[in-house]
Amino acid sequence: MAWLTIMSLNLQHGGIQTGDGRPDDRWPELAATINAASPDILCLQECHGWTDHLHHQVYRAERDLDMRLAGLVGGRAVGGNAVFYRPGAVAQCGWAEAYARELYTGLGVALFAVEGVPERLAVVSTHLSTTTAEQQVEEAMRVADRVTRYGGYGVMIGDINAHPLLDGGRFPDPAGIKPLDRTCRYDEADQPDRRVARRLHRAGLTDAAAHLAARTHNTDHYAPTGTGKIRVDRALLTLPLVPLLSGYTRISTASDHDAIAITLDRPDAGPAASAAA
Template identity: 35%
Template sequence: MQITVMSLNTLHGSHLDGRWAGLSRIIQGVAPDLLLLQECSGWLDGDQRHIAQAERELGLRLKVGRSRTKIYTAVGWRQDKARWIAYESNRYTLANGYTGMWFEMEGLPAPLTVVSTQLSCYSAVQATIEAQTVLARTHKPQGLGLLGGDFNHVPMGDDEIDWSQVRPYNRTSRCLLPDPDAPDAPPKGNDVVGRVLKAADMTDVGAYVADQRGDPKLRAHTGVNGKVRVDQIHVTGALRPAIEDYWLVDTEGYSDHHAVAARLDLSKLDETKLHTFT
């Protein structure tokens, strides 16, 4: 009943400039049962042979969700662990879309919902609205859900970073507006997206394991340029007791993001958190 989940931003597709071979090797090293990908640019354009190649290399089925920006997301799964029963994506609701999958897995009392997303990087306000949309998907049909991807904004509880080292346009979207009574005060990160996730009874797996172990290194940034832990995996309340492990995965320069991975023991569920959502 143990599964490994991995989330990775590929940096604009990666198959057109030769980086995919390196990322594929890194993914194979983790050997995830569930894989959440972002920035799969170009994956649904042309003859789509890259998807079939990735499936062969990784030993996973892959479903890619469309978006109006063509910066696609994807979910991969190991077919001996999960049986796909439903798929949902909406190219218009989020700028970069999302890929939502429902799986039947042996021993689970309800379908497991898995959502890969990439929230807007340009506005915390827009990202908050997008988060509220995918949260509704993650909790359906019965509250057994996993949401991961590039959230593009400051999570709750991480240490304040040195914002002077961050590009100005990233500061405008990821920091609170200056206080008119203290215009020269240092910028402060805006964790509104994290607070929305928390309000929906989601658990930030990286933060949870870091706090349980007293290991702040697990809160290290994943965005190489933005210096923020933007890549995250969250689970619904029913899955919280299943959290076993979490770690960062070095992408060795093949992406501008580090990947994140988690291990869940699906035999340890809080079935009192299961409901039917409409």
């Protein structure tokens, strides 16, 4: 039985505005999608406007989701990344943002006490830069450093903005990609640039969707999650959590990204059951 569900969603301009700042309140539909998934921990990216008007949107989200904010962090960009949690499922025991500006969009680590886990569970809502692959690698390793240093139980989840290590051959023709994304995500031979994924793999982080795809032969787990037709939204787990991984779900939303959710089994329940489709 699923024990802990962690969900991630890039809201697209906060879910409350357009790219040029005009009102576009998609939040009620996004909230309904989140509530249907009923996550225990929720990671959001592109929280544009969430700190405006005395943090009105933060309080609105807490009310609509019946969840609590663990932390919202901004970097040098507009918006930021947030982590929410469901009281009773987990207990927050820390929020670390000393390295917030190491990521263009902000870096904050939510720490949770979870029954059955011997150390603190570190969760980072992640949104890497799209400027260059080199900057993405540096930012990715900053997150990996943070998520692995609080006892070894960690989850890096969000909009990684780069090609995964494995995608089942599902990547778009670079000729159809806008020049900036093409420069960032493809090498000089127009092949997917997988440097970010390789470095995270070497750092000991496991791609949840690819791991379950290999184990269950469900190639739908390789499906893209963003408008660039790339599986940019990913959940990466530290090694102690991999045996607990039991499910991965991709969810259509009112954003330009699909949401993703992973489920973990109880540590004392034995090997995780085979994942559902």
